[in-house]
Amino acid sequence: MFAWHFTEMPYPNLPPLDTLSTMRVSLPSSLYDPKIGADLYNRYLDEHMLADDLGLNMLLNEHHQTATCINTCAPLSAAVLARQTSKGRICILGNPVANRQDPIRIAEEMAMIDCISRGRLDVGFVRGVPYEVFAANSNPTQTVERLWEGIDLVSKAWTTTDGPFNFEGKFTHKRAINLWPRPYQTPHPAIWITGSSDLDNIKRAASRGFVFATFLQPHTKVKWMFDGYRSAYQDTGLPGGGGTAYMPLVFTADSDEEAEAGARELCWYLDAKTEPQYRNPPGYVPVEFNVQALKGAFTGRTDAMRKQSIEFLKDQGVLIYGKPDDVAKQIKRLYDLVGGFDHLLMMQQAGHLDHKRTSRSMTLFAKEVYPQVRDLPRTQPMNARAAAE
Amino acid sequence: MTVTERIGNVVNVQGIDIEVKTLGSGAPIFLLQGEEQLEEGSAFVADLARTHQVIMPSPPGFGKSGRPDWMTNPDDLAYVMLDLAGILGLNGAPLVGCSLGGWIAAEMATKDDSRFSHIVLIDPYGVKVGGPFDVDIQDLWIQHPQKVAAMKWFDQEKSKRDFGAMSDDELTVVARNMESFARFCWEPYMHNPKLKHRLHRIQTPTLVLWGEQDGVASAAYGKAYAGLIPGAKFATIAEAAHYPQIEQPEAVLKALRAFIA
Numbered sequence: 134m135f136a137w138h139f140t141e142m143p144y145p146n147l148p149p150l151d152t153l154s155t156m157r158v159s160l161p162s163s164l165y166d167p168k169i170g171a172d173l174y175n176r177y178l179d180e181h182m183l184a185d186d187l188g189l190n191m192l193l194n195e196h197h198q199t200a201t202c203i204n205t206c207a208p209l210s211a212a213v214l215a216r217q218t219s220k221g222r223i224c225i226l227g228n229p230v231a232n233r234q235d236p237i238r239i240a241e242e243m244a245m246i247d248c249i250s251r252g253r254l255d256v257g258f259v260r261g262v263p264y265e266v267f268a269a270n271s272n273p274t275q276t277v278e279r280l281w282e283g284i285d286l287v288s289k290a291w292t293t294t295d296g297p298f299n300f301e302g303k304f305t306h307k308r309a310i311n312l313w314p315r316p317y318q319t320p321h322p323a324i325w326i327t328g329s330s331d332l333d334n335i336k337r338a339a340s341r342g343f344v345f346a347t348f349l350q351p352h353t354k355v356k357w358m359f360d361g362y363r364s365a366y367q368d369t370g371l372p373g374g375g376g377t378a379y380m381p382l383v384f385t386a387d388s389d390e391e392a393e394a395g396a397r398e399l400c401w402y403l404d405a406k407t408e409p410q411y412r413n414p415p416g417y418v419p420v421e422f423n424v425q426a427l428k429g430a431f432t433g434r435t436d437a438m439r440k441q442s443i444e445f446l447k448d449q450g451v452l453i454y455g456k457p458d459d460v461a462k463q464i465k466r467l468y469d470l471v472g473g474f475d476h477l478l479m480m481q482q483a484g485h486l487d488h489k490r491t492s493r494s495m496t497l498f499a500k501e502v503y504p505q506v507r508d509l510p511r512t513q514p515m516n517a518r519a520a521a522e
Numbered sequence: 523m524t525v526t527e528r529i530g531n532v533v534n535v536q537g538i539d540i541e542v543k544t545l546g547s548g549a550p551i552f553l554l555q556g557e558e559q560l561e562e563g564s565a566f567v568a569d570l571a572r573t574h575q576v577i578m579p580s581p582p583g584f585g586k587s588g589r590p591d592w593m594t595n596p597d598d599l600a601y602v603m604l605d606l607a608g609i610l611g612l613n614g615a616p617l618v619g620c621s622l623g624g625w626i627a628a629e630m631a632t633k634d635d636s637r638f639s640h641i642v643l644i645d646p647y648g649v650k651v652g653g654p655f656d657v658d659i660q661d662l663w664i665q666h667p668q669k670v671a672a673m674k675w676f677d678q679e680k681s682k683r684d685f686g687a688m689s690d691d692e693l694t695v696v697a698r699n700m701e702s703f704a705r706f707c708w709e710p711y712m713h714n715p716k717l718k719h720r721l722h723r724i725q726t727p728t729l730v731l732w733g734e735q736d737g738v739a740s741a742a743y744g745k746a747y748a749g750l751i752p753g754a755k756f757a758t759i760a761e762a763a764h765y766p767q768i769e770q771p772e773a774v775l776k777a778l779r780a781f782i783a
Contacts, residue, residue: 159664267664274705408666415663415704423697427685 134468134475134509137224138184138495139192139380140482142177142204144170145401155408157199157264170203176488177204178213183492185218187499192224192478194259197268201405208242215250223250226325226346226478227257230283231276232269237307239283240290244316252317255373257325257346258284264411274416277334279304284324286310291321323373330354332361342369346378346478349403352450355379356471363472363512376475377512381467382446383479384454384486385497395494396443396454401484404440457501464506473512524575525550525610533579535605538588541580542606546571550615551782552607552638553578554623556765557703559585559695561620566771570778577615579606581626583702585695595706596622596648597714600629607637616640616782617726620767622647622703625712628751631728632720640782641728643747644774645736645764647712649721651746659712659739663704673737674764721750728754729781731774733762755781 146169147153153160181191193210196202204210207225214223223246228239247254260280266273282302289298290312297311316322326338327346338345339362347358359377366375382402384395413426446452450467453460468474479498482491526544533540543562551574555561562578570576581599583589593599603626617638619627624646631641652658662670675681685693728751732744741758748756759766759773767774 154666270709272705272708274701274708410663410665410667410670416701420694420697420701423700424690424693427688427693427696429686 134477134506135190135222136498136503136506137190137192137222137378137476137478138181139194139478139480140177140180140491141194141196141202141402141480142173142210143402143484144173144200144203145484147200150404150406153406155411156201156405157196157407158267158411159198159408160200164200165203173203177482178210178217180482180488180491180495181210181214182217183495184499185214185221187495188220188503189495189499190222190224191218192226194226194257195229196262197265199264201402208239208246211246211254212242212249215246215253218250218253222253222255224255224325225257226327227259229261229265229269230258230287231279232261232265232271233283235307236283236286236305237290237310237312240287240312243287243322244291244312244314247317247322248314250317252322252372254316254318255323255325255344256321257327257344258287259327263414263417264407266414266417267411272416273414275304276417277331281337288321288324291316318372320370323371323375325378328358332358335361336365338362339365339375340367342367342371342375344373344376344378344476346380346476348380348478349382349451350379352467352470355450355474359471359474359512374511377471377473378476378478379450379467379471379474380478380480381450382452382454382483383460383477383481383494383498385457385460385494385502386454387456387493387497389456389459391490392454392456392459393443395486395490396447396452398486398490399452399454399480399483400443400446401486402480403446457497458505460498461502461505464502465509468506468509473510475511477506525577529610532586533606533609535602535609538582538590538602539586540582540588540602540606541586542610543578543580543585545576545578546574548574550575550577550610550612552612552615552617554581554603554617554619554626555584556621556623557584557699557707558621559699560765560768564768564771566767566774569771569775573779577610577612579603581623583705584699589702589705593706595714596626597629597716599626599706600633604630604634612637614639616642618642618644618778619646620644621764622707624648625714625717628721628724629714629717631724631726632717635724635726638726641724641726642731642778642781643728644731644767645733645739645744646730646747647707647739648714649718649747649750650710650713650715651718651743658743660737661711662738663708676733676735676761676763676769680769718750722752724751724754727781729777730754730756731766731777732756732758733764733766733769734758734760735763736766738764 193207195207297309300307325344345362382399386392453463524544580587624643625648671681730748732741748754762769
């Protein structure tokens with residue numbers, strides 16, 4: 134099992150949350166202090182460098198117009214880490230290809246980072262969460278189509294080495310596509326895809342040999358999705374050989390009291406406030422879901438985990454916390470409950486959790502937990518090349 | 523015999539199943555409802571149906587009409603509605619459109635207005651009259667639902683819909699209408715940059731009616747819109763916002779009947 138350090142790079146220094154109607158999309162930037170922001174950026178990058186020193190991998194994502202995540206351009210932070218770290222893998226999960234106007238620009242950015250890092254890059258592609266369509270002005274009814282057209286185009290651009298080709302798709306039109314540089318890895322970096330309910334999309338990713346990742350979901354649902362993935366996985370010769378990835382909130386501490394306190398801090402992420410119109414833009418979910426929403430039965434994807442006790446979240450495998458041996462035990466339990474998984478994506482920092490406590494938790498995990506779970510077996514047959522190595 | 527008695531309530535237009543509802547009998551009126559399709563159950567249509575055969579097609583993506591994947595904007599919908607008018611053999615009927623339906627009607631009229639005796643547009647979307655930083659039409663998707671209701675309705679009590687009392691079939695139409703509205707109007711937001719430069723082609727007598735308190739698009743916007751259509755008359759309806767035909771059916775019917783008489 135591969136372990137990854139993750140933070141959304143939040144800007145938590147806000148007025149009391151009950152005085153705000155939303156932390157996303159329309160929160161005025163007068164509430165952002167650039168000096169605090171500068172400290173936060175450098176601190177979060179330092180923590181990724183610590184992760185690299187500790188033998189962990191580095192996971193990055195991006196969001197826009199939100200205090201929950203100031204990493205607005207993940208390729209920029211990935212580029213910093215490509216140069217400032219030396220061992221761990223770097224994964225952007227992901228590039229919001231459905232929300233970016235030019236997939237070829239993404240192909241170029243990823244190829245360049247892959248070269249600078251000497252092949253340590255994994256490339257995620259995401260459809261983007263609902264509220265992202267506002268900042269990007271993407272039509273919410275077409276993000277899945279845009280995602281797959283973008284992936285097809287980026288893959289083709291990475292692997293075409295004999296001169297230019299033209300592309301006339303539904304969303305993108307380009308001429309004389311001829312990527313310089315091409316990626317360091319062959320045929321190209323591993324591709325990761327995220328999902329939370331759409332089994333067809335998960336199987337589509339599996340059939341192309343991509344890694345499938347899901348976040349903060351109850352373990353029964355994770356198993357359902359991972360089983361779907363495993364049933365459809367095909368080895369297509371990509372580096373890493375596909376696999377499944379799951380993100381819980383993780384806090385490792387020296388005592389039970391500190392662990393619980395840290396776990397509560399991490400739940401800041403689950404309490405992030407968003408006005409209702411940003412949570413479910415028209416057409417983002419299928420009509421059947423919106424029929425349920427009109428009946429009041431569906432209120433958005435993350436609501437199931439909001440306002441739950443930490444004990445409930447722990448039982449669901451969404452929140453993992455405790456002393457090192459307890460954390461290892463919870464990871465093994467989760468591993469068994471979901472039929473195994475390959476990548477443990479750990480949100481080890483959220484909200485006000487400061488550098489000292491974050492780095493202590495990371496260090497304890499790396500030194501005392503990781504050795505206990507590192508050898509949990511891969512859940513998919515490795516591809517021929519990776520197995521041979 | 524009404525249109526639907528003659529050819530049924532689903533008409534195949536170039537491979538797309540188009541739902542057509544008809545109420546009343548008499549001289550036909552081609553009515554394009556707003557994006558929420560509130561008109562079909564309203565006093566406005568019930569009263570109009572006392573004297574006319576009100577033909578209400580659902581454009582692609584709305585009601586139970588099909589939505590081909592290639593369609594991206596109201597300009598596409600206008601061609602289908604024009605084809606439908608041809609299939610129905612409409613000649614000399616008034617064309618009435620409300621809100622998004624008004625936009626589609628305006629698009630239709632710039633292409634071919636020869637079938638229609640009169641055009642009545644009620645608070646239509648469709649053109650941009652201001653500059654890039656001007657908000658001609660309030661963004662209905664980035665604001666809190668309560669604020670949107672306040673913009674759309676003079677009397678917000680009238681905005682309330684009892685979704686709990688609706689069947690799944692009815693709710694599917696509601697959800698689908700919301701989705702298709704976004705599919706076709708997301709970007710460019712609520713307008714076709716070309717339409718402003720085509721409205722001069724409309725030769726048919728046109729009346730533009732506007733809710734005096736329309737908070738989505740102001741009466742000033744409506745007046746500027748009407749000014750782009752040769753000879754168009756413009757009138758406001760008091761104590762009404764974006765849906766005057768629902769809030770003040772009598773005043774709208776009076777203006778409409780006087781115009782098409």
